[in-house]
Amino acid sequence: MADPGMSVTPYWELTFDADGDPDGAERDRLLREVTGHGVRDLIVFAHGWNNDRSGATALYRHFFAPIPELAPKARIGYVGVIWPSMRFCDEPIPDFPRPTAAVAAEPGATPVPALDKDTRHALLETFPGRATVVDQIARMLDQRPANELEHFGRLVRQLVEVVPGGPQPLFAADTLAEGVPQSEPVLFTGGTTALCEEFAHTLTALRQGAGAAEFALADPWDGAKELLRQATYYAMKRRGGTVGERGLGPVIGQLAGAAPAVRVHLVGHSFGGRLVSFALRGLPDGVHTVKSVTLLQGAFSHYAFAARLPQDGRTSGVLHGQENRIDGPLVCCYSHFDEALGTLYPLASRMADDSQSIAGTDAEGMLDVGRLLGVKWGAMGHDGVQAVPDTQSLDLAGALRGPLAAAGCVNVDAAAVVKNGGPPAGAHSDIVHPELARVVLAAGRIA
Template sequence: MTGMSVEPYREIIFDKDGDGPPGQASELAALARRGVGDLVLLAHGWNSSPSGATRLCSDFFAPFPGLLAPGVEAGYAGVIWPSMMFSDEPVPDYRALVTVLPEKEPVIGRLTELLGAAPPEEAAFAEFGALLRELADVAAEPVAVREAVPEFLVADPVAVCALFTRALEGVDGPVPPEGLFGGGLKRYWKGAREALRQATYYVMKKRAGQVGEHGLGALLGEVARTAPGLRVHLVGHSMGARLVAYALRGLPAGARPVASVTLLQGAFSHYAFAARLPHDPGRSGALRDLQHRVRGPVVACHSRHDTALGVMYPLASRLANDSASLTGPAAGPLGTDDPRWGAIGHDGVRAVPGTVERTLAEVLREGVPGSGCVSVDAAEVVRSHSDICRPELARVVVSASRTGR
C-alpha cells in the first residue's frame, strides 16, 4: 500500500454490523504461506475517514521493523470500522457523526440546529430527547432488552440536561427552577451537548462489541482454520480496544490463534475480565476469563492523564448502567470516584487475581510477563487519550508478542 510504513500490510474492513467483503480471511492466511509467522493487527479507536485510520496504522507501526529480532517474519493489518473520536473535547464533531452515521444525517442536522439556537422552551428539550432516542435507535429496541437502555435516553430531557450541566459546572445540590445561575432553561443546552456526546458513546460502544465479536472474532476463527501456525497479536486503541477484546468472545470453540493482546487506553470496564464484580459478587465482567483464550499476555496500558477515560467514561458508564444515577447520590459531581465505572485504560485491569502491575519503565527494562493479565502504567509517555503513536508503546507490543530483539 502506497505510503504505508511497513510491509506486508493488509486492511480488514467491517461495516457497523461486523460484515465485510469476502476473502479477507484468505488474504491473511496467504501471508502465512509467504512465510509470515506473526501478524500484528491494530484496531483504531476513532477516525473521520478510512484514510485517517490508515495513517494512524502507518504511524503506529513505523517503529516495529527496527524492534523485531533477526529472523522474525512479521505482517501487519489494520481493522477499519465505522467509528468516531471519543475525544477529550466536551462537544462532538457533528461532521464526524454524519460520517459514521450517514443514515441519521437528518436527525444530526436537527440536533445541531437545536444546539445552535438553544431555545428556552420545554418543548425544544422534548424534541431534543426524542431525536437522541432516534439517533441511538432506542425506539427500535425489543422490549426484552429495554432495561439495557441508558436511563438518560428515556428520562425527562430537561432533568437529563440539567444533570449534565451541573456536572460540567461542578455544582452539587438541587437545580433551582430558574436554572443554574439564572437564565432559565436556556443554560441547560450546555448539558444537552454532553447528552449528545453520551448518546454517541452508547452507539459506538454497541458497535465496537458487535464488530469485534461477530466480525473480527469470526474472521480470526477462519484464519486459525486455514493458517493454524500464524500467531496473531491484537492491538486496540480506545473503542478499538473494546473491539479486539470482544473478538475473543467471538472465536469459535477450540480456536486459539491469538498469541497476545495489547489494549491501549481501552474504553471499556476495568472489571471486564473479572469472574466476580467487587460490588456485586453474583455478577461477572462481560469478558469473564476470556484472557485464557490468549496464548500469551493480555496487556492493558493505562494513563491517569487520560481525561476522556478518567472523567467522561465513568459518567457514560454510570448513566448507562444505573437508573438511579439521575436522582441518586454519586461520588463527586460526575461520579468519577466510584470504582464501579472505571475504565481499563485509566487504571488497568481490576478484580482479576494474579494480575501483574508494572510501570512502563519496568516493562521496557524487564519485558512483559509471558501470560495472564498485565497492567502497565504508561502515564510517563501517554499524556492524553489519543497519545498512542509512541515508540515505547510499540516496544510493549513487541515484548508481549515475544518477537523482539
C-alpha cells in the first residue's frame, strides 16, 4: 500500500501494544495485500527508542530510501513495526533535526526543567496511569532535595514496574542460570545514592572524552536523571522481548500461512533488535520463512545467543539456539563509538548479586567503565555476538564485499559509518547509512 509520507512502496505498518497484542486491522491488511503486490522479499524493521509513530516512521523513511536503487530488480515490500517505546528528548540523533531539549541543554542556554515537556509527555504515554509519579520525579530532579535520593529511587522503580501476573516480567532476562532467568539488575536493587554517584562520574567522563575524567566526588543528583533514563530503557528492553515473542513472531507465522512464498527479513535497531530476536522464539513450529535477521546497535546482552557464558558454565543466553530458526544468517552490526552500549549499558545491567563497583578499579585512577564491566555485561551493539562458536567476524568493507555466511551468526564492525553522536548515547542512533542498508540486502541475499 502507498503511504504519501514514506520513501518506498509497498509499505505497511504493524502496531503492537505493550503486551504484544497487534492492531488487527493492520495485520489483516498486510496478510491480505502482500501477495497481490507481488512481493518476494519483505523487510520488517523494528525501531528502538522512539517516542511516537512519527519518529519511528521518519527512521524507516530515511533508512529504506536507498534500497530501491540498491536492488532495482528485487520485488521488495516494507513493514515498519510500531511499538510503545520511548527516548529522552535531549538525545540528538545524527542527521535528524536537533530536539529542543538538546539545544536548551547547551552551555549558556536559558535554564530549563530537568525533564523537558516532550520527555514528560513521552513518560506519560509510555507508562499510562503514572502521572502523579512522573510529576514527583520531575519536581525532585528540579529541586534536588537533600537526603532524598533513596525516595527518588523508589519513585523511579514504581514508575517502571509492571502489573503482577502480566506477561512482561517473563521477558526481562537475557541469560538463564540453570534454566532460571537471572536476577534483576542492581539498578532496581542497589542503593540509589551510590548508583547516582556512579552515573554522575560516568557522564562526566563521557563529556570530557573516554578515560579523561578522574573518579572524584560529585553531586549524586547529577546522575539521577541517568538513573531514570536507564530504568525506563530497562522497561523498554523488557517490553521489546514481550512484543517480539508474543506479537511479531506469531504474525510472521500467520504471514507464512497466507503468503508462504514471501521471504521475511527482520531488522531491529537498539531494543528493536531484541524485539526481532525474540520474534524468533515466538515463531510457530514449522515456519521457515525468516531468511535473515540484521541487528543494528542491538541493546541486549552480547551473550543472549550463547550456549554457555565464558565466566559461568551454568549460565546460557536466553535465545540460545534461536539463530537456527533463521533460514539464513543473523548479522550483528556493532560500533565502539556507541557510548550508550559501551559504557552506560554495562553499568546499568549488572545483576543484583554482582558487587563490583567502578570506583577505584582502574590502575591509573581513570574511569573506563566499558573495560571494567563490558566483558561480563556488554551489549550486542558494542562488540557483537559473543561465545557462539563459528561466528563470522568482518569489518564493514569485508561485509559489503561478501559473501556473508549462509547461516549462523555474523559480526560486522560498522564503526566506519556508525561513529557520530554526542553524550550520553554517542553513535547509538547513527544508523541511517546506505552501507547498512546494503548489509541488510546482503544478509537476505536480496538482489
